Amino acid sequence: MSQIRRKRTASDRKPLGRFLSWTSDRPGIPEDGESEMKEDRGPSSGFAASAESERDVGWGRVCVFLKRLGKKGDSRSLSLAHCDLTATDLLELATLLQFLPQVEEMDISWNELIGGSLTALTSHLQHVGEVRTLRLCSCRLNSEDVVALGEALSYIPALEVLDLSWNSGVGGGGLQGLLGNLHPSLRELHLVACQLTAADATVLGGMVAALPRLCVLDVSCNAQLIQEVDTGGFRELVSSLSHATSLTTLRLQACGLTPDSLDALGGSLRCLPSVGELDLSCNKLLAGGLSRLTFHLAHVTHLERLDLHLCCLTRDDLEALIQVLPSLTALTELDVSSNKEVGGVVHPLVSALPVTQMRRLPFNSCYLSNESFTALALAVPYLRTVDISWCKVVGGHLALLLDALQPSVISELRLCSCELTTDDMQHLAAVCRRGCLSSLRALDLSYNSLVGDNGWCSLFAAGGLGSLEDVDVSLRPSTSAPCSAWLPALLRALPQMPALARLAMQRWTADCQEREQLRYCLKKRSVLLEWDPDLQDTSSACKGNSQESLEESQPEE
Incomplete structure (x- = not known):
């Protein structure tokens, strides 16, 4: 018998469609009416349906890719x-960009294995022209990656945020x-920690000059940036x-600033009154x-946050700062912590501030005296954050x-290593009850080993901490104590x-x-418990206890 079947004509196939009309709800076997409707729609409708089907398939591929990495599709x-992406993953991601035309934010940071292969991604950026935020932090990018990115930026003209921090190759x-x-x-x-040099500072200056809408410039942790101040660069x-002229945030943390560089910076700040x-x-x-900078700070009338x-x-530095503080009428945050000399000028410093609008004024590691600690109380009623850690006078x-303290104002209280006593903790408990x-x-009470069991019991029994998200009661690394009592x-x-x-x-x-x-109670709540590894390992020996006995021992919620 011949194994070659004769192709059916259209007239031959139609009766078969009617004969199988009971399966018309199944894909691929339409009824006559449905077939005629498709014919009436014309070829454009078919193309649209095909395109939509292709998009659905593409989005499915995207979701599969993201699920493999433990992510959800957006x-x-x-x-x-x-995500520990590899060069192969990056190439696969690049082929999927065509199915993400609406994506506005891309964050591929902290994937160090993709360094040297960024071209695989940048060559497909034309598919995501709506991207507004692109983050590539700590990806071990090299100069070739940066060049490839620069050449591809024309594909994403709407880009507003670019973060290449922690890439030394920049x-x-x-x-x-x-x-x-x-x-x-x-x-x-x-461009944080990108090992920028004085020559890079010159290039960066040319870039900034062409960015009239730039609001945030962060070049922190580039210690070589300030080299040869007089010869250019910085x-x-x-x-x-x-x-x-739109700059509102300028971050130069750990850039090796010198008094000479402050001269150069101060002159520019006079032209930037909008810096906040x-x-x-x-x-x-x-x-x-x-003092070379404070003279110019008086012109930065919108300054809200100053970190020193x-x-x-x-x-002398602090006295110069105190003189200019009355001019900074918009100031809400001033950080002069970890400066030993601050402890001797707290009273004039606080007196020069617009205290009623201050929200953050940390004095941790400032060698506070009894007098300065008393002066600090003048600002405390208005602060959202109080940090006086490492001050033994507390x-x-x-x-x-x-x-x-005023009711419902403070959101962060840090009292690490303050030599707190049991009486201090009981007073804190009374404040909680009020x-x-x-x-x-956030409540940090770590490294206060002088607090007795009664102090900890009083604190946890007081209540009034319904908004608390983070609490630290750890002891110093060299000490240990039982917590069974509290x-x-x-x-x-x-x-x-x-x-x-x-x-x-x-x-x-x-x-x-x-x-x-404790472990079981916190696990039910998905609370992160930070305890010594040896204690956590030992606790595994307790897992033989029945689940029922654990539940019976828990307090009622």
Whole structure:
């Protein structure tokens, strides 16, 4: 018998369609009427249906790719940070961009294996022309990657945020690949820890001059940026800032600033009255030269946040700062922490500030005295954040600070290593009962080993911490103590802390059953418990306890 079948004509196939009309709801076997309707729609309808089907298939491929990486599909946001992407993954992602035409944010940061292969992605950026945010932090990008990115920026003219931080290959000449390729629409440029040199500063100056809408410039942690101030480099960079009239945030943390560089920076700040945040922290070399900048700060009338922590400020620096503070009428945050000399000028410093509008004024590691601690109480009623960690004078005198708190104002209280006593903790408990800490989200009481069991019991039994998200009661690394006396109070308090997300209690010891009770209670709430690894390992021996006995031991919620 012949194995070749005769093809059926159209007339032969129609009766078969009618004969199988009971399966008309199945795809691929339409009824006559449905077939005729498709014929009436014309070829354009067929193309549209085909295109829609292709998009559905493409989106399915995108979802499969994301699911493999533990991510969920979002047509407008592509977040693949910390996914251990390889060059092969990047190539596959590039082929999927055609199915993401509406994506506005792409974050591929912290994928160090894709360095050297960014071209695979940039060659497909024409499919995602609506991208407004592109983050490629810590991807080990090299100069060739930066050049490829620069050449592809024409595909994404709507780009507003570009973050290439923590890529050492950007510095040392790599930044040249972006020169002339950034669009005027760019609003944020982040180049933290890119090993930028003085030559890169010159290139960056040329880029900034062509970005009239730039609002945020962050070049922190580039210690070589300030080399040869007098011969160009940094001076050209800060001079270009006069063209960035929209600049509101300038971050120069840990850039090796010197008094000479402050001269250059100060002249440019006079042309930038809209700057609201200035971060000069962790620049120890500017010690003794802050007066070169404060003279110009008076013209930055919109300055809201000034960060000078860990700058080795001298008494003369602080006096120069105090003189200009009355001119900074918009200031809400001032950070002069980790400067030893601050402890001696707290009273004049606080008196010069617009205290009623201050929201953050940390004095941690400032060698506070009894007098300066008393002066701090003047500002506490208005602060959202209070940080006086590593100030031994607080111990035994915490009541002075707590009594100044206003109800439902403070959201962060940090008292790490303050030599707090049991009386201090009981006074803190009384403040909780009054409702003064009802809006508190972060509480750091770590490294206070002088607090007795009664103090911890009083705190956890007080209540009034319904908004608390983060609490740290850890002990110093060299110490340990049992928590059996106050752990039941903590277990009873947990249901009254519905927002709790992290509990740190390093170096506290407990028996097997107690550890398992706490672990089980927090696991039900998805709370991160930070406890010593050896204690956590030991707790695994308790897993033989029945689930029922654990549930019976939990406090009622």
